[in-house]
Each structure stands twice: as C-alpha cells, then as structure tokens.
Amino acid sequence: MSGKAQNKISPLKGAVMRVIRAAKSAESRAGDLEALGTRLQTFSQAQFEHFQELPENDPLRQYPIATTVTQLNNDLEVIERAITQRQETTNQVFRNTVAFADTLVEVALEPAQKWFPQRVTGITYIHKEPMVRVIPYAPVALVGIPYSCLAAFETAPPPPDDSWSIWQDFVSIPHEVGHYVFRHARIPNQPQDEPLSVTLWKILKAHSFSSNPDPRRWLEEIFADIYGCVLGGPIVAIDFQDLQLNRSFSEFLTDDATHPIPYFRPIVYQKILDDYFRERYHKPMRERWAKKLAERPYVPRIFVGDSIYRMDEARITEDLVALVETITQVLRAKIGSTEKLDVFDTMNRDEILWPVKSAATNPSDEIELPDGAKVTPESNIEKWAYGKLAQLFEDLKSKPFGQSDTSAQFSPSITEEEVRALQQRFRDDAAQARAAGMVFEPTMSGLTADQVATLWAGGWNTEGPNTYWP
Numbered sequence: 001m002s003g004k005a006q007n008k009i010s011p012l013k014g015a016v017m018r019v020i021r022a023a024k025s026a027e028s029r030a031g032d033l034e035a036l037g038t039r040l041q042t043f044s045q046a047q048f049e050h051f052q053e054l055p056e057n058d059p060l061r062q063y064p065i066a067t068t069v070t071q072l073n074n075d076l077e078v079i080e081r082a083i084t085q086r087q088e089t090t091n092q093v094f095r096n097t098v099a100f101a102d103t104l105v106e107v108a109l110e111p112a113q114k115w116f117p118q119r120v121t122g123i124t125y126i127h128k129e130p131m132v133r134v135i136p137y138a139p140v141a142l143v144g145i146p147y148s149c150l151a152a153f154e155t156a157p158p159p160p161d162d163s164w165s166i167w168q169d170f171v172s173i174p175h176e177v178g179h180y181v182f183r184h185a186r187i188p189n190q191p192q193d194e195p196l197s198v199t200l201w202k203i204l205k206a207h208s209f210s211s212n213p214d215p216r217r218w219l220e221e222i223f224a225d226i227y228g229c230v231l232g233g234p235i236v237a238i239d240f241q242d243l244q245l246n247r248s249f250s251e252f253l254t255d256d257a258t259h260p261i262p263y264f265r266p267i268v269y270q271k272i273l274d275d276y277f278r279e280r281y282h283k284p285m286r287e288r289w290a291k292k293l294a295e296r297p298y299v300p301r302i303f304v305g306d307s308i309y310r311m312d313e314a315r316i317t318e319d320l321v322a323l324v325e326t327i328t329q330v331l332r333a334k335i336g337s338t339e340k341l342d343v344f345d346t347m348n349r350d351e352i353l354w355p356v357k358s359a360a361t362n363p364s365d366e367i368e369l370p371d372g373a374k375v376t377p378e379s380n381i382e383k384w385a386y387g388k389l390a391q392l393f394e395d396l397k398s399k400p401f402g403q404s405d406t407s408a409q410f411s412p413s414i415t416e417e418e419v420r421a422l423q424q425r426f427r428d429d430a431a432q433a434r435a436a437g438m439v440f441e442p443t444m445s446g447l448t449a450d451q452v453a454t455l456w457a458g459g460w461n462t463e464g465p466n467t468y469w470p
C-alpha cells in the first residue's frame with residue numbers, strides 16, 4: 001500500500017456515501033443494501049478509531065488500519081456490485097439471476113436461523129468466483145456466484161448437451177452459507193452462549209487424531225462441506241469431486257492449512273452420503289471417484305509449505321471419517337436435545353433437499369434428460385444428479401422468486417454502543433476460543449490478543465476475494 005493507510009480513511013468516507021446513495025436505485029433489496037452500507041460506515045469508523053488509539057510512535061499501528069481499509073474496500077466492491085446488478089438499467093438476466101440466487105441463499109440459511117441472535121438474510125452478487133463475505137456488522141450472508149450462473153436466465157437456450165449442467169454454478173451456495181453458519185452460530189443453552197465453532201473444537205480436542213497434518217485444522221471447511229452436502233444432496237458431492245480435479249498435480253496433494261487436501265476431500269462427502277443418503281447414491285459416488293483417481297498421475301506424498309511427507313492414506317482417511325462423524329453427532333445431540341430441531345434428520349428425507357423445500361417434485365429416481373435419455377443414480381450418477389438439479393431448478397424458476405419488498409429487513413443503522421458491544425463480543429469469543437486451545441485466529445507480534453480479535457472481527461478478515469475458494 002502506498003502512503004499511510006490512515007490517509008485513505010477520509011477519501012473512503014465519500015465512497016461509502018456514494019454507495020449508500022446508489023442503493024436507492026436498486027430495483028430489489030434497496031432497503032437492505034442501503035442499510036448494509038450505513039452499517040458498514042459506522043462499523044469501519046469504529047474500527048479505525050479503535051486502532052488510532054494505539055500510540056502514534058507504534059511502528060505496527062499502520063497494520064490494523066491498513067487491513068481495515070482493505071476490508072472496507074472489499075465490502076464496498078461487493079455491495080456496489082450487488083446494487084448495480086439490481087438496477088433497473090441493468091439487463092433483466094442479471095436481475096433475475098441475483099433474485100433467484102437470493103432465494104437459494106435464504107433457503108440454505110433456513111435450518112440454521114435458530115442459531116443466530118437475529119434473523120439472517122442473504123444477498124448475492126455476480127462475481128469472478130463463488131465465495132462468501134462473512135461480515136460482522138449486519139445479519140447478512142453476502143454470497144458471490146460466478147458469471148456462468150447468468151446462463152440459467154438467458155433467453156436463448158443452451159445446446160441440449162449443456163442444458164443439464166448450467167445450474168452447476170449455483171451448487172456452491174449451501175457450502176458458502178455453511179461458512180456463515182460456522183462463524184455466527186451459537187448452540188442454544190450452551191454455557192456462556194458459546195460459539196458453535198468453540199463447542200465443536202472442545203469436543204474434537206478430546207479425540208485423538210493421529211494423522212499428519214492434523215485434520216482439525218480444516219474444521220471450518222469440513223463443517224461447510226457437511227452443511228452444504230446435507231442441504232444440497234449428492235449433486236454437491238459430485239460438484240466437489242469435480243472441483244478437486246481442477247487442481248494442478250501438486251495442488252491436488254497440497255495441504256493449504258484451511259481446506260482438506262484435494263485428494264482426500266471427497267472422503268468427507270462420501271462419509272456424509274454414507275450417513276445421510278441412500279446406498280444407491282454413495283456406491284456410485286465412490287466408484288466415480290475411484291475412476292477419476294485412477295486416471296490421474298499420482299505420488300503417495302503430501303506437500304505442506306516447503307516440506308514433503310509420505311502420505312499415510314489409511315490414517316488420514318480414518319481421521320477424516322471420524323471428524324465428520326463427530327461433528328454430525330455433536331449437531332444431532334446438542335441441537336436435537338435442546339431445540340428439538342435436528343436439522344439433519346428433518347432435512348434428509350428427500351435426496352436433494354435444498355431446492356425441494358420450495359419446489360414440489362416427483363420423488364422418482366429415474367429422470368429424463370433433455371435428449372430423451374432416461375437415467376438413474378446407478379446408470380449414470382453424474383447425469384442423473386445434474387438432470388435432477390436442472391428439473392428442480394427449472395421448476396423453481398417458473399414460480400415467483402426473489403423479494404419485491406424494498407424496505408430493510410433489519411435495522412438500517414447500528415449505534416456506536418452496539419458496535420462497541422460487537423467488538424467486545426469478538427474479544428470474548430476469541431478468549432473462549434483461546435481457552436479451548438483453538439488455533440484459527442492468527443497471532444500477530446506487536447498486537448495484543450484482544451487487538452487481534454478486534455481486528456479479525458469474528459471472521460470479517462478470513463474469507464475475502466483473495467482466499468483460495470471454495
């Protein structure tokens with residue numbers, strides 16, 4: 001960054017004002033978008049003031065201010081996109097796509113609503129890649145979806161061969177929502193209103209995981225994988241198999257410290273299918289992955305930073321399976337007993353649950369593709385799943401979707417006291433996480449643990465445009 005970071009603060013104030021004013025021109029969600037901008041303004045200002053109190057001569061004072069400037073820019077970028085893509089002057093294809101995706105985010109949030117202090121809404125925007133901005137200052141999951149999603153609303157239909165796959169890019173939505181849930185959910189009636197992530201960590205700490213690297217470092221991603229797959233069904237497992245295959249030879253075997261190693265990630269999905277879905281899905285899925293693996297060049301090694309380890313496949317597999325099992329047991333036990341809401345039991349009655357909630361469908365497992373071919377999970381799991389998804393989404397598309405209401409669904413402003421309470425909550429949560437031995441938040445020399453927690457802002461600084469998705 002050129003120049004002093006704090007010199008960027010006042011020019012950015014004007015930019016925030018412009019975005020807030022522009023929100024009024026959005027055809028849908030205008031109130032929510034304006035409220036989002038207003039809250040961002042108050043929150044970022046309070047963050048700046050907090051760090052400006054560090055001594056003038058502290059050489060590390062610039063760092064938290066610069067980081068907050070970056071995050072403010074990141075949020076302005078996506079809020080501005082969300083507004084522009086909803087303006088009347090924007091092509092109808094954009095407006096329909098984001099309105100449809102907003103609905104999918106709302107449905108994906110629904111099972112977790114009881115775990116949030118207030119009702120959370122979803123706002124989507126079209127972006128270069130699927131991602132989520134976990135923001136602390138408003139009850140909003142800001143979910144990015146890729147440009148290819150626009151194809152779903154183009155007037156000229158795609159060629160029949162592609163028509164069943166155009167919905168694929170919406171499939172990452174429940175996973176992205178899973179990140180929001182991991183960062184914001186609190187198990188009801190837990191002592192001290194404990195964050196879900198800390199509850200999970202404490203229980204996982206009691207288990208012995210012997211593999212290297214320790215799979216608990218992938219906890220957030222694995223949680224999002226579980227949440228996304230339980231909601232979305234086998235199609236999510238297929239999509240995530242395919243995403244791993246996009247990796248280069250070395251990436252495929254690399255531990256990036258947050259995501260399960262791509263070679264092993266489908267094991268997470270396999271375990272979810274084993275536990276929650278019928279045999280007729282998980283068997284073909286296992287065979288599909290085995291076939292894909294057999295086609296790729298492979299060495300039994302793992303790359304971590306500059307080091308190379310021998311891959312202990314059996315042990316990592318065993319640990320991953322145990323990890324998924326423990327997380328789902330915790331969710332079933334803790335949430336089931338206190339709230340009588342066992343999301344995973346109530347949600348897995350149909351094979352693809354997430355769109356099914358809004359679209360009544362034929363539960364038959366045989367479907368007809370646009371070319372007239374009939375497929376079942378056993379005959380071609382891939383075509384079956386994408387075909388099923390296309391049927392469901394086409395059906396959903398023909399019903400009213402999106403919110404026409406332009407008033408805000410949450411209070412448009414946040415007071416300074418509320419922001420201070422929020423900052424205190426970040427510090428309290430981080431203290432609980434530290435006490436549990438959780439190691440997600442970084443330590444930064446020169447900043448106290450409380451300052452790091454304030455800067456990290458409950459996950460605001462984790463998932464950003466530069467993260468390695470999904």
Ligand SMILES: [Zn+2]
Nearest residue numbers: 179221224470
């Ligand atoms: Zn993710």
